[in-house]
Amino acid sequence: MEVRTRVDVFEDIFLVFLALGALVGIVVVAYTLYNAYKYRDTDDRAAGENLPTVGELPTGGKGGKKLFLSFGLSAIIVISLVVWTYGMLLYVEDGPDIDPDDAIEIDVEGQAFTWNYEYENGLEPNHLVVPTDTPIWLEVTSVDVWHTYGITELRVKADSIPGEYDETWFMAEEPGEYVAECFELCGSGHSGMDGDVEVLAEDDYEDWLDEQFTLTINLEDAEEEPFTDGFDLEIAHTDDDEFEDDLSATYSEESDEFENGTLEITEFRQGGDYDVVITPEDDDLEAVEDTIGFTSATDETYTLEDPDADEEEADDDEENDEDDEETDEESDTEEGDDE
Numbered sequence: 001m002e003v004r005t006r007v008d009v010f011e012d013i014f015l016v017f018l019a020l021g022a023l024v025g026i027v028v029v030a031y032t033l034y035n036a037y038k039y040r041d042t043d044d045r046a047a048g049e050n051l052p053t054v055g056e057l058p059t060g061g062k063g064g065k066k067l068f069l070s071f072g073l074s075a076i077i078v079i080s081l082v083v084w085t086y087g088m089l090l091y092v093e094d095g096p097d098i099d100p101d102d103a104i105e106i107d108v109e110g111q112a113f114t115w116n117y118e119y120e121n122g123l124e125p126n127h128l129v130v131p132t133d134t135p136i137w138l139e140v141t142s143v144d145v146w147h148t149y150g151i152t153e154l155r156v157k158a159d160s161i162p163g164e165y166d167e168t169w170f171m172a173e174e175p176g177e178y179v180a181e182c183f184e185l186c187g188s189g190h191s192g193m194d195g196d197v198e199v200l201a202e203d204d205y206e207d208w209l210d211e212q213f214t215l216t217i218n219l220e221d222a223e224e225e226p227f228t229d230g231f232d233l234e235i236a237h238t239d240d241d242e243f244e245d246d247l248s249a250t251y252s253e254e255s256d257e258f259e260n261g262t263l264e265i266t267e268f269r270q271g272g273d274y275d276v277v278i279t280p281e282d283d284d285l286e287a288v289e290d291t292i293g294f295t296s297a298t299d300e301t302y303t304l305e306d307p308d309a310d311e312e313e314a315d316d317d318e319e320n321d322e323d324d325e326e327t328d329e330e331s332d333t334e335e336g337d338d339e
Contacts, residue, residue: 003096003098003133003135003171004091004096005154005155005170005171005172005173006092006154006155006156006169006170006171007153007154007155007173009088009091009092010092010155012088013085013088016081016084016085017081020077020081024077095135095137095169096135096169096171098135102134102135103134103135103136103137103169104119104120104130104131104134104135104136104137105119105120105137105139106118106119106120106128106130106136106137106138106139107119107138107139107141108128108138108139108140108141108149108158108160109140109141109142109143109160110140110141110142110143110144110147110149110160110182110186110193111142111143111144112144112145112147112186112187112189112193113182113186113187113189113190113192113193114193114195115128115149115180115193115195118295119271121269121270121271122270122271122272122294122295123209123212123213123271123295123296124271124295124296125212125296126296127195127196127197127198128180128195128196128197128198129198129200129205129208130172130197130198130199130200130205131199131200131201131202131205132172132173132174132175132199132200132201132202132205133171133172133173133202134171134202135169135170135171136169136170136171137167137168137169138156138158138167138168138169138170139165139166139167140158140159140160140165140166140167140168141160141161141162141163141164141165141166142160142161142162143162144162145162145186145187146159146160146161146162146184146186147159147160147161147182147184147186147193148160148182148183148184149180149182149183150180150181150182150183151170151178151179151180151181151197152179152181153178154170154172154178154197155170156168156170157183159184160182160184172199174199175199175200175201175204176199177196177197177198177199178196178197178198178199179194179195179196179197180194180195180196180197181193181194181195182194209269210266211297212271212296212297213266213268213269213271213297214264214265214266214297214298215264215265215266215268215274215292215294215297215298215300216262216263216264216265216297216298216299216300217233217262217263217265217276217300217301217302218261218262218263218299218300218301218302219231219261219262219263219278219301219302219303219304220261220301220302220303220304221303221304221305222303222305222306224303226260226261226262227261227304228253228258228260228261229253229280229281229282230252230253230280230281230282231252231253231278231279231280231281231304232250232251232252232278232279232281233250233251233252233263233276233277233278233279234248234249234250234251234276234277234278234279235248235249235250235251235265235274235275235276235277236248236249236274236275237268237270237272237273237274237275238272238273238274238275238291239272239273243270245269245270247268247270247274249265249267249268251263268294271294271295271296272293272294272295273291273292273293273294274291274292274294275289275290275291276288276289276290276291276292276300276302277289278302278304280304284306284308285304285305285306286304286305286306286307288302288304290302
């Protein structure tokens with residue numbers, strides 16, 4: 001099935017109404033001018049011709065055949081136009097009948113005075129990015145007041161109401177940049193409630209996804225130098241059991257992915273919260289446990305250090321301070337004896 005965009009549908013409706021309106025106008029005007037010319041007043045009248053007088057209803061018309069013919073044709077045209085237009089609008093409302101896996105679902109949340117997006121794969125970019133020739137389904141809601149989400153050039157519009165969800169869809173044929181606006185007066189910042197919408201070619205969109213699904217982890221020691229000694233790094237999605245794919249992995253300093261204390265993880269294609277556990281082989285170093293919110297390209301740095309080192313340094317500092325005090329006291333005593 002060929003997937004038509006909302007823009008195509010509304011353009012077809014406009015062109016059909018324009019063409020039909022122009023045709024009817026031409027026929028009516030031409031027929032009126034023809035009859036005005038045919039029945040114009042001239043001096044050539046047949047003898048005994050019975051002309052109507054002012055206020056008299058016209059007669060004849062051959063039994064009203066022309067009236068019924070014109071009425072019948074008009075009814076057929078109007079009914080056909082209504083049925084065709086209704087079918088086109090149902091397509092706009094219901095969307096194309098395709099496999100859900102071939103579409104992208106995105107949640108849109110209005111909040112004074114901005115738009116928040118969450119993709120079905122867990123990404124939360126700061127603006128809407130979609131590929132060309134792919135149906136995009138939007139589920140729109142609000143967290144505060146009434147808004148209306150709309151992208152004029154793509155013929156998209158949906159109410160954004162707290163506690164309610166409005167679905168709409170669109171598909172872009174050409175790469176480009178568009179603007180998502182609010183069409184409901186929502187407060188003092190309404191006029192500035194705009195958001196960027198970026199449509200990319202399919203290959204460029206895949207590259208963008210790769211960038212968003214890049215998690216960079218940097219390891220350093222207490223001296224802020226790259227940490228390359230023995231360690232194990234475990235990472236797993238907090239809801240790993242709910243996904244078909246295994247969203248967990250284990251790495252070590254011997255992994256090919258590590259380079260001078262830096263690891264780039266690109267195999268996870270699901271955003272969300274990930275638990276990270278870093279266990280050094282050196283028992284004197286403290287293990288690191290953390291939860292990372294991985295909803296876009298993320299860069300995290302962890303320091304592996306000896307937790308007792310600070311205490312030892314503090315003890316050394318105290319001893320040095322005590323030694324300095326004793327030295328000062330001895331100096332004061334010696335000065336007193338000299339006097």
